[in-house]
Amino acid sequence: MKKSTKIYLGPPGTGKTHKLMDIMQEELKTVPPQRIAFLSFTKKAVEEAIDRAVSRFKFKKVDFIYFKTVHSLAFNALGLKRDKIMQSKDYQKIGEHLGLEFTEVGALDGTSLMDKPRGDRYIFIHGFSRARCINPKVVWDMINHDNLNWFEYLRFEKTVTKYKNQHNMFDFADMLFIEHDPIDVDVLIIDEAQDLSTAQWKYIQRTFANVPRVYIGGDDDQAIYEWGGADVDFFIQLQGERCVLESSFRLPESVHKIAEGISSKIQHRTSKPYQSKPEAGHVEYWNDLEHIDMSTGSWLLLARNTHYLKKFVANVRDRGYNYMLKGRPGVAKIDVKAILAWEEYRKTGVLTPKDKLLLQDYTSTWNKAKIWHEAFDKISPYQLEYYVSMLRRGESLTKPPRVTISTIHGAKGGEADNVVLLTDMTATTWDAMSLNMDAEHRVWYVGATRAREALHIMMPQSRYFYQI
Numbered sequence: 001m002k003k004s005t006k007i008y009l010g011p012p013g014t015g016k017t018h019k020l021m022d023i024m025q026e027e028l029k030t031v032p033p034q035r036i037a038f039l040s041f042t043k044k045a046v047e048e049a050i051d052r053a054v055s056r057f058k059f060k061k062v063d064f065i066y067f068k069t070v071h072s073l074a075f076n077a078l079g080l081k082r083d084k085i086m087q088s089k090d091y092q093k094i095g096e097h098l099g100l101e102f103t104e105v106g107a108l109d110g111t112s113l114m115d116k117p118r119g120d121r122y123i124f125i126h127g128f129s130r131a132r133c134i135n136p137k138v139v140w141d142m143i144n145h146d147n148l149n150w151f152e153y154l155r156f157e158k159t160v161t162k163y164k165n166q167h168n169m170f171d172f173a174d175m176l177f178i179e180h181d182p183i184d185v186d187v188l189i190i191d192e193a194q195d196l197s198t199a200q201w202k203y204i205q206r207t208f209a210n211v212p213r214v215y216i217g218g219d220d221d222q223a224i225y226e227w228g229g230a231d232v233d234f235f236i237q238l239q240g241e242r243c244v245l246e247s248s249f250r251l252p253e254s255v256h257k258i259a260e261g262i263s264s265k266i267q268h269r270t271s272k273p274y275q276s277k278p279e280a281g282h283v284e285y286w287n288d289l290e291h292i293d294m295s296t297g298s299w300l301l302l303a304r305n306t307h308y309l310k311k312f313v314a315n316v317r318d319r320g321y322n323y324m325l326k327g328r329p330g331v332a333k334i335d336v337k338a339i340l341a342w343e344e345y346r347k348t349g350v351l352t353p354k355d356k357l358l359l360q361d362y363t364s365t366w367n368k369a370k371i372w373h374e375a376f377d378k379i380s381p382y383q384l385e386y387y388v389s390m391l392r393r394g395e396s397l398t399k400p401p402r403v404t405i406s407t408i409h410g411a412k413g414g415e416a417d418n419v420v421l422l423t424d425m426t427a428t429t430w431d432a433m434s435l436n437m438d439a440e441h442r443v444w445y446v447g448a449t450r451a452r453e454a455l456h457i458m459m460p461q462s463r464y465f466y467q468i
Contacts, residue, residue: 003212005216008020008218009220009243009272012219012250012449013250014245014248016218016219020189021048021049023189024038024053035187037066037185038064038066038068041191041192041195042192042413046067049067050064070176070196071172075175077207084169086169086170095119100156115428122152127229128228132231133199176202182207183207187212187213188204188214189215190215190218192218194235196230197228197231198229222412226436226439233268244273246273247274248274248277251276252279253277253278255454255455266442267438281451281454289420292420295393297416299403299417299419300420301420301422302407302447303408304422304425304444304466305425309406312405312422320393321393322397323404324401325404326410329401331401335379339387342372342376345359361378362375364377411450415452416452420458422458424460440466
């Protein structure tokens with residue numbers, strides 16, 4: 001049977017994922033879920049696809065056996081067990097043997113490698129070379145290898161291989177190179193395809209070689225995980241019928257104009273003309289975060305490097321805004337629980353044993369005449385002052401935060417009414433930018449295109465910055 005491949009190129013906010021979901025729903029009218037494979041770079045996208053199908057059709061979640069991330073699909077197809085997957089503890093054992101320190105096991109942002117110990121950097125070289133299917137020496141020459149030793153790296157690589165063989169262990173890269181029988185389905189849908197590595201693409205091509213209908217969605221301008229092994233060139237060169245989604249439902253005219261200015265700098269890309277939504281929106285430039293009114297609406301505060309996030313955190317805490325950082329709210333749930341328990345105690349004069357046990361970590365006085373922030377003498381003054389400043393501003397301690405603080409990479413797929421872009425970057429990122437300008441342009445394109453209404457650009461405060 002002749003294979004049909006359709007590629008949907010979806011600029012920011014044009015509904016690429018929704019388009020693939022619509023295709024999936026149309027296919028489900030005649031094709032059982034067990035005959036459809038849906039692959040994505042993230043678990044979140046896979047879960048969304050399953051939830052949407054379950055809500056519309058009379059299927060159960062367990063019916064969608066091939067709705068997976070690529071690694072999860074390979075893991076299940078090979079019948080592997082989780083205790084056979086390399087974990088941090090395994091690398092710690094290897095490190096003790098080799099005299100190497102490992103703090104992070106997994107893909108690192110290449111621009112942060114210099115801050116990591118040798119062990120982490122060796123893991124990066126090993127993992128990246130296999131993700132991109134290239135010789136480790138090529139990766140070695142791509143990065144700053146000061147304080148590294150090539151022969152020490154080769155010993156590390158040999159030791160890891162020996163350890164896995166002795167203990168019958170596997171890592172995520174191994175799964176993609178172990179062959180298994182092709183998966184027999186009628187439909188293959190791939191979302192966020194620009195983020196897939198060379199090894200993942202080769203695995204998909206091998207595993208789904210005979211699938212008659214293939215639908216692929218992605219945007220090469222938003223491919224910001226090259227240091228994780230993403231192969232944007234592979235995505236650009238895919239063969240098939242191409243369709244550009246031409247209307248953004250997210251970007252207002254002014255933000256769209258900024259975004260187009262950034263994407264026009266990318267040398268190696270697929271042209272994707274698309275229209276903004278009718279609203280004008282606005283773009284503003286600022287010298288000081290203090291001048292930006294964040295009292296209403298949703299906000300994304302974005303920096304290029306983790307190093308700069310503390311600047312955002314200090315600002316929003318001083319001003320009494322609730323925030324989210326790395327998935328954790330600035331307001332601790334346990335603190336809120338204690339506050340509510342104390343206020344209930346003040347009203348009723350009664351404490352349950354459970355609440356009393358909780359509150360003993362917050363107060364040394366049980367004077368219910370005092371409001372909670374007067375009674376809580378055991379809580380950190382730093383946190384107490386923040387909570388009080390929130391209440392003075394009229395912010396709720398119990399509602400979800402309106403402000404999210406993140407690196408641009410961490411905000412991929414997110415959006416907000418307002419986006420603040422801090423244009424400063426570290427010297428290491430600046431040096432890396434000169435080696436791969438396209439990659440850096442893509443990062444800032446993604447950052448700018450998270451805004452639904454307004455884009456706030458912070459003027460640089462250092463010699464290293466991205467010009468917008």
